[in-house]
Amino acid sequence: MFKETALSGQTTFFQKLRSLDYILLICILILGVISSFAMYATDGGELLYHTKSHVLRFIIFFVMMFVLSFLNIRFWHATGYLFYIIVLGLLIWASLYGITASGSQRWVDLYFINLQPSELMKIAIIVCFAKFYHRAQINQINNFKNLLVPMMILILPILLVVSQPDLGTSILIALSGIIVLWLAGINLKYFIYSGLFLLISMPFVIAFLKPYQKLRILTFFNPDKDPLGAGYQIIQSKIAIGSGGLTGKGFLKGTQGYLEFLPEKHTDFIFTLFSEEHGFIGSLALLFIYGVIIYRVIDIGKNARSFFGKLFCFGFASSIFVFITVNMSMVLGLLPIVGSPLPIMSYGGSSMLATMIGFSIVMSTKIYQKQLIA
Amino acid sequence: MFGGGGDSGYKKLSTVNRRMFIMTAAKLVIFGGIITRLFSLQINENKKYLTLSDKNRLREWRLPPVRGDFEDFFGNKIASNLKVYQLHVVPEQVEDFRYLMIRLRDILDIDSSTFKKILKRKSQQKSWETLIISENLSWDQFAKINFYLHELSGAKPVLSVARNYPYDEKFTHLLGYVAQASEKDLIENEVIKKSHVPGLRVGKIGLEKTYENQLIGSNGIQRYEVNAYGKRINQIDFVEGKKGTNIKLTVDTEVQAQCNELLKDKAGSICVMDIYTGELIAMHSSPSFDPNLFLYGISHDNWNEILNNPKKPLINRSIQGLYPPGSTIKPIVALSALENDVISTKFKVNCTGKTEMYGQTYHCWKDTGHGIVNLRDALKVSCDTFFYEMSRRLGVDRLNLTAKKFGLGEKVFNGTYNEEKEGLIPSTQWKKNALGRGWVLGETLITGIGQGYMQTTPLQLCLMTAQLANGGFKIKPKITFDKNNDTYEQIKSEMEKNRIDLLSDFQQDDAMVDFSLEKKKRDTDLYKPLYRNQENVKFVLEAMFASTNEVRGTSYSSRISDKKYQFAGKTGTSQVKKITEIQRELDLDISQIPYEERDHALFVAFGPYVNPRYALSVFVEHGGAGSSAAAPLAKKLFKTIIDRHEEREKIREKSLMEI
Incomplete structure (x- = not known):
């Protein structure tokens, strides 16, 4: 019986292939194609370095994801803590021997790739928590020991990333972690307590921030005050998006990005350029694709029999959602500018690698959805 | 023992499912918020941002108008325009302005008072406005500049037109003459103010002054698309200036x-x-x-x-x-x-x-x-x-x-x-x-x-x-x-x-x-x-x-x-x-x-x-x-x-x- 074989993990390769989530797969592919064209437009309609390496990475990581999808969900469960520890190790390595670029020491040189471990941590923290709560009993979740350990798991990487310094990524790691913690069943009051504690410690945190980070937060509240300085990015981004209108200026016809008014247009501001060229309709389409992806991941989580798979899918779907909303809110002028890439769309290998690993765990959950983990 | 098994396992699952449901609802609301924001920027305020975007990328350069001629009764040009070689610099396009100026001073043999005047003029105008280093290069100087041009990035030798009185002193009192527009000229004459570009010559006295508004012509306009650093990307359009009216006189x-x-x-x-x-x-x-x-x-x-x-x-x-x-x-x-x-x-x-x-x-x-x-x-x-x-x-x-x-x-x-x-x-x-x-x-x-x-x-x-x-x-x-x-x-x-x-x-x-x-x-x-x-x-x-x-x-x-x-x-x-x-x-x-x-x-x-x-x-x-x-x-x-x-x-x- 199918059920029997599923339980024993004896499914054939073709059965596994059939049980892949094709809607999710196609959506990721479409996103890859869109992002490649967006990168091409950002390069000014020429096949330059950014476009080439983005396309290459997408192909490599997509194939990697496809292959990793066939790994048994048990593998991910088994290596959950190891994954976290390796990434944590890389973070420590980065803080000691990392490569410094634009004032931030966040890369490690792995000889074949320059890796940004903080991006991987966004996934590793979810895997780690999924494993932790997979084992935990519901009535023990809110006791002291089971609150302290996840807290340590979360705070350690955040401190490392903040000290790089990389405020944006550390916030995103914190958000992904907190969401998983809440989903897992931690009492809401603890979040309220920590929130209050954070609010009280805010002055100390601010004192700890770099001047440029303080400035970014200040300019968010009044971007027009210094249009050529720190508020420049927000204003230019709003101009680009606003000038796109209903249908956009057309592919390769966006003037703002093409004319270099947009800072970091390949990474954090890729949506701005996309929205300028393809307008409101194009932006809605992109949001729709992201929406479908998130929906599929949640759906896979719902159907997963293992708590590990379920919690990972829910956590991953939520963090992708958070990444998208933070990035878009930022370029739309709703949030202060903190470095946060748009999953798959933005240029950046580590971010794409992390996202693709996440998808392969989701796929694995789908293929082995009937699998239970001891 | 299965992690998801038993009563406790069921409770765990129902908690995560319930919380995920709340989460999904929150996501929908937040996506709605982002869509609303997009709508307000791209649909409601589209016009405003479109204008701002054009202002960002388009920059206009006004060219000096070509002045109308004076002819005598027989059609001889008694005041016309002559081609001259000039040297222009647009300061914002120069990497090292100081260095360029010193090189130019040596090559053109600019004396120190003229040099100071040029620097003063530079401080008075916008960085994308053309700074005229010399209005009338001799052929020698022009050739020299072209020879050293590869090391003078930012300097532009250009062919321009300037007023010329071919009969020298013969018509001076009748015609008057032109000279660089002064502050006073700009205040007194709206038309001059409208067409003014650095280095514009206007009538100072005589017929040149009296018929200024007919003679002055209209500016040519070059509209360029520029990037964030002011560098010209390409020419959007070029409106050719109209030469001023030629005035025929009764004199012989x-x-x-x-x-x-x-x-x-x-x-x-x-x-x-x-x-x-x-x-x-x-x-x-x-x-x-x-x-x-x-x-x-x-x-x-x-x-x-x-x-x-x-x-x-x-x-x-x-x-x-x-x-x-x-x-x-x-x-x-x-x-x-x-x-x-x-x-x-x-x-x-x-x-x-x-x-x-x-x-x-x-x-x-x-x-x-x-x-x-x-x-x-x-x-x-x-x-x-x-x-x-x-x-x-x-x-x-x-x-x-x-x-x-x-x-x-x-x-x-x-x-x-x-x-x-x-x-x-x-x-x-x-x-x-x-x-x-x-x-x-x-x-x-x-x-x-x-x-x-x-x-x-x-x-x-x-x-x-x-x-x-x-x-x-x-x-x-x-x-x-x-x-x-x-x-x-x-x-x-x-x-x-x-x-x-x-x-x-x-x-x-x-x-x-x-x-x-x-x-x-x-x-x-x-x-x-x-x-x-x-x-x-x-x-x-x-x-x-x-x-x-x-x-x-x-x-x-x-x-x-x-x-x-x-x-x-x-x-x-x-x-x-x-x-x-x-x-x-x-x-x-x-x-x-x-x-x-x-x-x-x-x-x-x-x-x-x-x-x-x-x-x-x-x-x-x-x-x-x-x-x-x-x-x-x-x-x-x-x-x-x-x-x-x-x-x-x-x-x-x-x-x-x-x-």
């Missing part, structure tokens, strides 16, 4: 050139006018200067040379110079006396060389006297004694009316030249108002020989002569040519009609005639008679003929007997200083008198005597006697003027044929 370059030649090394003025159309054939004031010097900012040395020249080249004597007309006023005095029936043509006076009146001695220019002279002789030999007696009977007020009617004491080109002066024709009322004292009868006598308070410009004398020579009709002097203007034939027939009208009026109402003209508006006076009885005008003209063409006439030595060129004129010698008895005794030769105290030489004339067409006035400042210093110039000039007539008419016909 050849006659003008001869006027220059005749007054060389002298101070003075020559004006030539068509007596029917009022067209100015030539107008020259000497000494002149080269207006091209002002184009790039005149050098200190050149400026000092002009400023310190004792003959004052900056004064446009033709319209600005006020001098007593001397005996050239006598035709008007004679006409006034005849028109007012003060004397008849048979009236005689015995000239003994001087006459006692109102307790003072008044001298005739000829110490030995002219003997018994009638009016015709008096004009011919310019007998002062006769004119003393005649003006005594005429009175200054009646003389004033006639003189003003013929164009004295009034601006000839009202408004065309800012610097034009009115002159002064005295009257008893004037003296009371201006000086607060009553008129002294003796002053009438010297006014009658064009001395005393009376002051006229050479151009006014020319107009006066023209209006006498055309038979006594009012004309409108003009300097710009318009083919819609009345032709000679039209004017001639209009004058004839007005002459006959006046005759019939005369028969109807004797008393009304002379003053009816005064009541009418100026403009409707055009081509109307300025006389009461044309016989009086004819008598005066005949007497002027005698003065030039009969033995003992004051300008007899300058006559031309060939009927084609024959002209009639009146000399004038006006005193700058009252001559004392001692000086009169000494009878010094002109070379023995200091320059500033020498008499002014004047001559007015018209020709050809039969069917006259042109009138002229010659004025030589401190030139001595009119008969010897001014009249011979007129003789030379008349030949040219008459010779050019046929060609002029041909050109006129041709220009009328053109649509």
